[in-house]
Amino acid sequence: MPSYRIGIDVGGTHTDAVILDEAYNVIAETKAPTTEDVSSGIYQALKEVVAASRVPVEEINYAMLGTTHCTNAIVERKRLNKVAVIRIGAPATLSVKPLIGVPEDLKAILGKYMYIVRGGHEFDGREITELDEKQLYRIANELKGKVDSIAITSVFSPVSNQHEQRAAEIIQKVLGEDVAVSLSSEIGNVGLLERENATILNAAVVEVARTTANGFINALKEENIDAKVFFGQNDGTLMSVEYTVRYPILTIACGPTNSLRGASYLSNISDALVIDVGGTTTDIGVLANAFPRQSSLAVEIGGVRTNFRMPDIMSVGLGGGTIIQVQDDQTFQIGPSSVGHQLSEKALIFGGDMLTATDVIVGLGKAELGDPSKVAHLDMTLLERIYSKMVHMVEEALDKMKTSAEPVPVILVGGGSILLPDTLKGASEVICPANFGVANAIGSAISQVSGQIEKIFAIDELGRKETIEAAKEMARNEAIVAGADPDDLVIVDLEDIPLAYLPGNATRIRVKAAGALKK
Known part of the structure; x- marks a missing residue:
């Protein structure tokens, strides 16, 4: 069948x-x-x-x-879980409270139940102090009926997650399996506050x-x-x-x-820059071995600084629905606001009263959409200047995403990609494949299943070769849990960075395994 x-x-x-x-x-x-x-x-x-x-x-x-x-x-501050935040790190981390630097409106929602308990580890895996299990039992009993999701973060848990695991056992023993528990060692990287933030956000959107x-x-x-x-x-x-x-x-x-x-x-093509032009923004990303290049920077989500893995994407406020404001006959402003999904009602070519980026290309005869007579009255010289600025915005972003001055292949996708010409500065070629308008849905449908781990290992314990093999096995197991076929797994990314400031020949290893869906 x-x-x-x-x-x-x-x-x-x-x-x-x-x-x-x-x-x-x-x-x-x-x-x-x-x-x-x-x-x-x-x-x-x-x-x-x-x-x-x-x-x-x-x-x-x-x-x-x-x-x-x-x-x-997260951005709208709606439909979020009732969260409790537990940090394992007293007395070492008492000077900086959880959710520091988080916007006040979000802190008011997520910061109602915050606790710091004794415990945590040093950067080399030694205990700072024993985990205070009695306090965890007290906290768990206090939270009964008040929260439905718990974020647990321990100092240096990417090195040793023992205290987080034990805290989770205690919480679920008292509150039952229905309460969602998020552990920072499974979500973020080294860096306590950003990892804690990522874990709190994860706990907040479980119900969504x-x-x-x-x-x-x-x-x-x-x-x-x-x-x-x-x-x-x-x-x-x-x-x-x-x-x-x-x-x-x-x-x-x-x-x-x-x-x-x-x-x-x-x-x-497995190595190229991809420009995805939507209705609201143009997103530019880098393909490396057919997968998105990962960002090495801390990323802000809804005003919250986090450090979990994210793709390296640059967004430009230009899309098919981007509003062009013309102040007088000479000056204009492109975006950043957009008519979004109301393009078919608000754009001039569809009988609306807003000048959009789509109207500009129809007016210049670069695309056939809607009713071109509705934009025939516009000044062609002005449209040419607007169009030139639109293309320049994308070329500038393209240049920022490149890692060398050499021209690179550029793949153009997304419904709004008709906005751009078939040659761009900095591109060796511009490819616009078949079905480009729904590349995102196709990407969703053809994707493999992956598992990724990022941990600090002491190489002295097992030796370099065995440590890397152990890390690969952990990534494979993650992929299998996520739904991958165990017989089809390959390691698609491996990075190890020696950490000179840690004893025991410590190395941070990141491994990703990917494979086909389990039948």
Whole structure:
């Protein structure tokens, strides 16, 4: 029996959906407006693409979703869990309280229950002091009925996570398995405050992830589709529903990475720059071995500084719905505001009253959309100047993302990519592949499942070769838990950095394993 898969990706303007066959050929594609509640836009796109494909629903075996639900919840400060924050690090960390530097409105929601207990480890794995289990029992009993998610962070837990694990056991023994527990050693890297922030945000969006997953599964059931469900994560791979609910923070920024993976697949190029032009922004990322290049900097999410893994993406405020404000006949302002998913109502070519980037290219005859007569009155010289500035904005960002002065291949994807010409400064060639408009949904559908670990190891204990093999095995196990086929796993990324300031020949090792979905 043939096997098909659905890929859906939620963007700021459009929710894109595709159905692929076993050979990853596109059978049907659709774009539905992204809705305020996100979910109804997903259901609409799902219905449309299933109807357009005419594929028997019993032959759809996989469904992948790249979603902005968790990002939106943090940015909008809505639908967040009732969180308790437990830091294991007294007396060493008492001078700096949790959530320092976090915007006040978010701190008011997440900072109601904060505790610092005795415990934690030194940078070489030695205990700072014994874990105060009595206080943890007291805290757990105090929190009964008040919270539904707990963030636990211990000093240097990427080196030794013993205290975090023990604290989690105590919490779940008292509060039961229904309370979600997020451990910082499983989420962030070395750096206490940023890792703690990432863990708190993860704990805050567990319920959003669970609701989204259940909603997606129910939407599939309504269409009589019995498929295995996977979510996109921000390294360009997939994870199972259980894994998503445990680590929902990993869905943040999965949209741009889906576009990168889709661009690589559609163009058959594994090393290039990808420009994804949407309705609101243009996102530029770097493909290395067909996967997104990771950012080495701390990343802010909703005003909160974090240090968990994120793709290296630069966003420019230019998209198909970007509003162009003309002050007089000579001066103009491009963006950053956008009409977003209301492009088909508000743009001049569709009978609206806003001048958008799409109107500019239609006015210049570079694209055929809507009613060109509605922009025929505009001054062509002004339009040329606006267009030149739009292209320059992208070329400047492109230059910032490159690691050398040499021209590099550029893959152009996204529904708004008609905004850009077929030559760009700094690009050796500009490739616009077939199905470029739904590259993000295709990236979601074709993605592999991965597992990644980043830990500090003492090389002296096992020896260098055995330590790296142990790290690889940990990454493989993570991938299997996330839903990968154990027989199809390959190591796609390995990095080890000796840490001269730590004893025991310490080395930070990061390994990623990826493989096909488990059948």
